[in-house]
Amino acid sequence: QQNVQQSPESLIVPEGARTSLNCTFSDSASQYFWWYRQHSGKAPKALMSIFSNGEKEEGRFTIHLNKASLHFSLHIRDSQPSDSALYLCAGGGSALGRLHFGAGTQLIVIP
Amino acid sequence: EAGVTQSPRYAVLQEGQAVSFWCDPISGHDTLYWYQQPRDQGPQLLVYFRDEAVIDNSQLPSDRFSAVRPKGTNSTLKIQSAKQGDTATYLCASSLNWASAETLYFGSGTRLTVL
Numbered sequence: 001q002q003n004v005q006q007s008p009e010s011l012i013v014p015e016g017a018r019t020s021l022n023c024t025f026s027d028s029a030s031q032y033f034w035w036y037r038q039h040s041g042k043a044p045k046a047l048m049s050i051f052s053n054g055e056k057e058e059g060r061f062t063i064h065l066n067k068a069s070l071h072f073s074l075h076i077r078d079s080q081p082s083d084s085a086l087y088l089c090a091g092g093g094s095a096l097g098r099l100h101f102g103a104g105t106q107l108i109v110i111p
Numbered sequence: 112e113a114g115v116t117q118s119p120r121y122a123v124l125q126e127g128q129a130v131s132f133w134c135d136p137i138s139g140h141d142t143l144y145w146y147q148q149p150r151d152q153g154p155q156l157l158v159y160f161r162d163e164a165v166i167d168n169s170q171l172p173s174d175r176f177s178a179v180r181p182k183g184t185n186s187t188l189k190i191q192s193a194k195q196g197d198t199a200t201y202l203c204a205s206s207l208n209w210a211s212a213e214t215l216y217f218g219s220g221t222r223l224t225v226l
């Protein structure tokens with residue numbers, strides 16, 4: 001059973017800051033890793049995914065995966081107030097269709 | 112392209128009452144998921160279907176919860192006798208297929224409050 005832990009639980013940063021969100025997972029057999037973003041009262045929406053060790057960048061967002069240390073992270077460059085949301089990491093492995101979500105990090109970006 | 116549609120948007124019940132949630136997935140998506148999201152927590156999988164078949168319902172409280180997807184399209188999640196602990200947002204999601212590499216597309220959810 002996959003256990004996904006996120007830290008910190010909440011984060012308040014000023015506009016323009018670099019923000020780092022962390023996720024650890026328990027199942028070393030996990031192969032698929034996702035970040036979803038959920039604005040208040042809205043549906044979670046896929047942000048980025050990575051399926052092998054390393055780094056992936058899309059615009060202001062970068063994700064890192066280190067399977068050896070069971071660590072997955074999201075970094076936001078030049079944080080904007082519109083980035084304020086609940087960020088959910090999720091991992092999936094051998095069980096098809098089964099993604100396990102963490103409890104989320106609530107990010108607030110102050111203008 | 113239409114997204115995942117859920118109804119109702121909100122539901123308020125007394126303990127012991129029944130409620131049904133309805134979900135219309137994205138056309139062509141063969142996999143449908145029901146998640147429960149308590150306030151300030153991440154989504155927790157209740158059940159998922161591939162077409163009309165239940166793939167995993169191990170986290171569904173079977174004594175009070177049931178879910179069906181009879182024609183492999185729309186789905187209904189029902190709570191027979193709601194408890195205060197069921198208070199949460201119920202999210203439906205669909206994906207093109209059941210591979211973990213596929214993106215989940217979520218509906219806006221049904222926010223349930225059990226008094």
